[in-house]
Amino acid sequence: MGRAPNLHSSVYLGSDGWWHGRVWVGYRDDGRPDRRHVRARSKAEVRKKVRRLERDRDRGTISKAGRAPTVREWMTVYLDDIAARELAPKTHYDYWSKTRTWILPHLGGVRLDRLQPEQLDRLYTRMIDVGKAPSHALKVHRILSRALEVALRRGKVSRNVARLVDAPSARPPAMKAFTEDEARRILRASRGRRNAARWSVGLALGLRQGEVLGLRWSYLDLGQRTVKVFWQLQRTAWRHGCEDPHACGARLHKTRPCPSGCAVHAEAKRGCPPVCPKGCTRHASRCPQRRNGGLLFREPKGKSRRTVPLPPELVEVLQAHRSWQERERVTASNLWEDHDLVFAQPNGRPIDPRDDWEEWKTLLKMAGVGDARVHDGRHTAGTLLLEQGVDIRVVQEILGHSDLRVTQGYTHVGSVLAQDAAARIGRALFGGAQ
CATH class of the missing domain: 3.30.160 (Double Stranded RNA Binding Domain)
Known part of the structure; x- marks a missing residue:
């Protein structure tokens, strides 16, 4: 025929x-x-x-000719050749970390066109059962869903099975914001310490840690009282520059778990490191040809790139800080590395975010205000702005939020504004009888 x-x-x-x-x-x-x-x-x-x-x-939902790739093969192509062009280095590292830990061990051998919604459901349930937060499972779901969406557009599969799965529900993270009195105590504790103005900037403007550490004098206009948030400093994981990452890190591969009561990692903050997966390509920080890692400056995306007004009082603080930094520059002489940074090490080099974190923890103890993350200083700025009656959309612009709903998370039932609203409705309803 x-x-x-x-x-x-x-x-x-x-x-x-x-x-x-x-x-x-x-x-x-x-x-x-x-x-x-x-x-x-x-x-x-x-x-x-x-x-x-x-x-x-x-x-238009027919799959292309030939054997469909496995989840492992496609995730490698997606993360290394597609997502790497769009994602910030830190985000790209986080995607790979979650992929190696969860997606590849449980779904890696499945052919992409044979992946079933129930397999995703079992993965998310397993993550919750071992104690992972729902927000962690949600991030894994979003990574996998995005990869499958690209596979669908390119004809690798005829459907995105992640769309057929109810995404893990996650509550927004709890925010800790200091009161006005606590914030003042933190600033008092910082007086006389190196880069004390760093904490005045953080609490007054609500800049992210990387935005403060990447702040440059050329973007500060003390006369017009504005600052352009155009750069941020981030610590990025190193990548192998060699041809065989697995062989490069062979001497560092961990093949068996630590014994119970391990004394070697007893003081480590993250506990004992996990066993390396088969074909491990980690340990790039020890690669002789390592690349694209360490402390890097990068431009913020979207509304994070913004111009923020400076309070008059903060201008005076920054002027005094500039004079102090000039004296440090003279002392360092030819050892000074000029990166135009507002906040720097004694030799002009960028401040490591980990050292900045340690300084924050020290200040909290000195101020006696309880423990908190560095990012909670940003929450404090947002909350105090709202409590001063600043319009929420103005707060959104100052903080650089792309979505107003994020800014709305800074409003609390027990806030000053909520208490004032309760007092007003009380006066309106019952004031005549008093």
Whole structure:
């Protein structure tokens, strides 16, 4: 029997006793026609399969010819060749970390076109069962969903199964904001210490840690009382520059878990490191040809790139800080590295975020205000702005939030504004009787 012309399907009884069907669905990468083959014991069953292929072809959901990649193969292509161009280095590292820890061990061997929603459900349930926060499972879901969406657009699969799964629900993270009195105590504790103005800037403007540490004098206009938040400093994980990352880190691979009561890592903040996965390509920080890591300056995205007004009092603080830094520059002499940084080490080099974190913890103890993250200083600024009656959209602009709902998270039932609102409604309803 001759082959049916393009766009025409054929159904015939073969010499093997089976009914066969062939459907034209497009062209292969080399330009040849792509005709798919199906077979069944009955003519009616073959026609049903043919109609299904024709329907998928007409909808544009037919998968490309050839074996579909496994989840492991596609996630590697997606993260290394596609997402790496768009994601910030720190975000890209986080995507790979979660992929190696969860997606590859549980789904890596599954063919992409055979991935089922139930397999994703089991993965998320397993994560919750071992104590991972729902927000962690949600991040894994979003990484996988994005990778599958790109695979769908490129014809690797005919559907994104992550769309068929209810994403893990996660409550917004709890925010800690210091009161006005506590914030003043922190600033008093910082007086006389190196870069004390750093904490005045952080608490007054609500800048992120990387934004403060990446602040440059050329973007500060003390006369106009503005600062352009155009750079941020981030610590980025190193990447291998060698040809064989697995062999490069061979001497550092951990092949068995630590014994119970391990004394080697007893003082480590994160406890004992996990066992290296098969084919481990980590330990890039020890690679002789390591690249794209360490402390790096990068531009913030979206509304994070903004111009923020300076309070008059903060201008005076920064003027005094500039004079102090000039004296330090003279003392360092030819050892000074000029990066135009507002806050720097005694030699002008950038401040490591980890050292900045240690300084913050020291200040909190000195001020006696309880423990908090560095990022909670940003929450404090947002909350104090709202408590002073500043419009929420203005607060959104100052903090650089892309979504107003994020800014709304800074409003609390027990805030000064809420208490004032309660007092006002009380006066309106009951004031005449008093």
